[in-house]
Amino acid sequence: MHPDKFRRLLAAALAVPLVALAALGLFFAVLLHYDARAHGELNQIDNVVTATEQMQDLIGTQEALARRHEIAGGAAQQSALAPLHTITRIRMAELQKMALGDPRADALLETLNDQYLLWMGWAQETLAGKTFGLTIAQNDARGWQQMSAIHKTLRELLNLEHARRERQAAAIARFKRHTIEAIALSALLLGLLLATLTRQSLTRVSRSYRKALDEQERISGELARSRQRLQTTLESIGEGVLCCDAEGRVTFVNATAAKLTGWSTAEAIGQAAQDVFVIVEESSRRPREHLWSAEAVHALLASWSGQSLLLGRDGSEYLVDHSASPLQGAERQFAGMVLVFRDVTDRLRTERALQTTEKLAVAGRLAASIAHEIHNPLDAIANLHYLIETEEDPQLQREHLKMAKQELARTIQITRTMLSLYRESEHPVPVIMSELTQGVLLLLERRALQQNITVEQSYEGHCRIEGFPAELRQVMTNVLVNAMDAAGQGGRIQVRIEDQSAEELRGSGVLIRVVDSGPGLSSDTGNRLFKPFFTTKGEAGTGLGLWVSLGIVQKHGGSIRIYNSCESSLPGACVEIYLPARVLQLGANRLVSEEVHSAAMV
Structure with a gap:
C-alpha cells in the first residue's frame, strides 16, 4: 500500500472519535445554553417578586403617613409623602420595564398603577383638607377602600409571580433530570458507536498495514531479484562497468572491469577511480588528465570519455572506448559516476x-x-x-x-x-x-x-x-x-x-x-x-x-x-x-x- 493511502486510513480512524466527541461537546453546549436561559428566566421572576415586595413596603409606608395627618398636620405629612411618591413612581416604572412575559401580570401591573394614582390623589386632597362634603369617617373609608384594592392587586401579583417561579423551578429541575439522563444515554450510545467505528477503522488500518507489509515484502523480493538479475547481467556483459561515489571512490566493478584493470572487486572497492582505471593516450602514452569536481559535472564526464590505452595492474594493455554518465541522488544532486568501457583492440586491428x-x-x-x-x-x-x-x-x-x-x-x-x-x-x-x-x-x-x-x-x-x-x-x-x-x-x-x-x-x-x-x-x-x-x-x-x-x-x-x-x-x-x-x-x-x-x- 502506498504510504499516503495508509496515512489517510489512519487519519480516518482517528477522525471518527474526534468527530463524535465534537458532536457530544456541541450537545453539551446546547444543554448548557438552555440551562443558562432557564436560570435567567428564574432570576428575572425573582427580581420581579423582590421589586413587587419593595413596592408593597413603599405603599404601606405612604399609607401610614397618610393616616397620621390628624396628629402631625396635613402640611407636614404632605411634605413627607412627596419623596416617597417619587420613589414609588420610579419603582413602578422599573417594574413596568421588566419583561414579565405574562399578560395577566402585565394587566395586574397596569391596574396597580391606576389604583396607586387614584389613592395618591385621595391622599393629597385629604392632606390639603379637601373632603368634597364628605365626613372624616366617609373620607377615611374611601381611602381605606382604595388602599385595600391596592393591597389586593399586590397580593395577586405576588401570588402570580410565586406561581410562575414554582413552575420555572420545577421546569429547571425536570430539565436537569432529563439532561442527566440524556448525558448518560449519549455517553452510552457514543461509547458503543466509538467502540464499533474504532474497531472497524482499526480493522481496516490493520488490514491495510498488513497488506502494506505484504506489498513491501513483495517489492523487497522483487528488488532483491532485480538486483540479482542486474548483478548477474553486469557480471556477464562483455563491457567493463565501474561505479564510484561523489568523492571518486570505487563502489562497484564487474568481472570484465576487474579483468581489464587487473584489480579484483575486493581490492578495487574504496580505491580512487583514477588509480584503478589508468588510461594514457595511445600514440604519446601521455597520461590522461582526470578532472574530479562535483561542481563541474559536464567537465568531469568529458574528461572520463573517449578512446584511450588502458594500463592494467598486471602490466597488460588494452585499447578501450570509455564513456561516463552521472548518478543523481534523491534531490537530483550529483551522487557519483558510472564508467563503461570496452576492449576494442581486436576491432580496431x-x-x-x-x-x-x-x-x-x-x-x-x-x-x-x-x-x-x-x-x-x-x-x-x-x-x-x-x-x-x-x-x-x-x-x-x-x-x-x-x-x-x-x-x-x-x-x-x-x-x-x-x-x-x-x-x-x-x-x-x-x-x-x-x-x-x-x-x-x-x-x-x-x-x-x-x-x-x-x-x-x-x-x-x-x-x-x-x-x-x-x-x-x-x-x-x-x-x-x-x-x-x-x-x-x-x-x-x-x-x-x-x-x-x-x-x-x-x-x-x-x-x-x-x-x-x-x-x-x-x-x-x-x-x-x-x-x-x-x-x-x-x-x-x-x-x-x-x-x-x-x-x-x-x-x-x-x-x-x-x-x-x-x-x-x-x-x-x-x-x-x-x-x-x-x-x-x-x-x-x-x-x-x-x-x-x-x-x-x-
Missing part, C-alpha cells in the same frame, strides 16, 4: 586491416593505369636516349636531353603520388586539397581517357587545411573512382573545391563537391552506402571504399554526405565533403600493428 586491404585494392585497380603511365615516358626516354647517341648536332642533343628530363620528371611525379598513398605522418600536417586532388587525378588520367570522361576542375581560395595526406588521398581516390564508374563511357565529372567560412554549427575549412553525370542514387542505395561490404559494382567492388572514407573524414572532424544533384547538366550523384581547417578530434588512434605494416609494405 580488424578495421585497420580492412583499411589496408582497401588501400591495396585501390592500388590494384590503379596498377594497370600506373604501369601504362610509367611505360609511356620510359619508352620516350629510351627513344630520346637513342637519338642523343646518334645525333651529332649539339643543339638537337640539348633539345632531346631536355625532353628526356621532362618525361623523367613526369615519371617521378607519378611514382611519388603512388607512394604517397601509403606514406603517412604521425601528426597532422598542412595539406593543400587542390594540389592533392590534382595528384589523384593524375593517377586516374589514363582511366578517364579510356572511358572518354571529361573532368572539370574548379578551385577557389587557398584550399589549405591540416590533416593526414595519405588518408585524404585515399578518400579522394575512392570518391573519384566511384564518380567515374557512375558517369560511364563518355560521361562528365565536375570537381569543385572552395574555402568554407565559419558558420554557426561548424568552423572554417574546405568544402569539396564531386558531381557526376550518372543515373544518381535510389532510395534504398542511399541508405546503405556507408555500410561495410555494401557495393553496387558486384564482383568488381569490395564494399569498403565509402565506409573507410567515412571513418577518415570523421577522424578529421569533418562530414560527408551523398545526395542526387539538382543540376540538369549533371543529374547524377553529388558527394559533398566538409573538412575543418584544423583536425578537431583524432577519433581513431594511429597505432598499427607490425603485421598490418608488413602487409602494407608487401
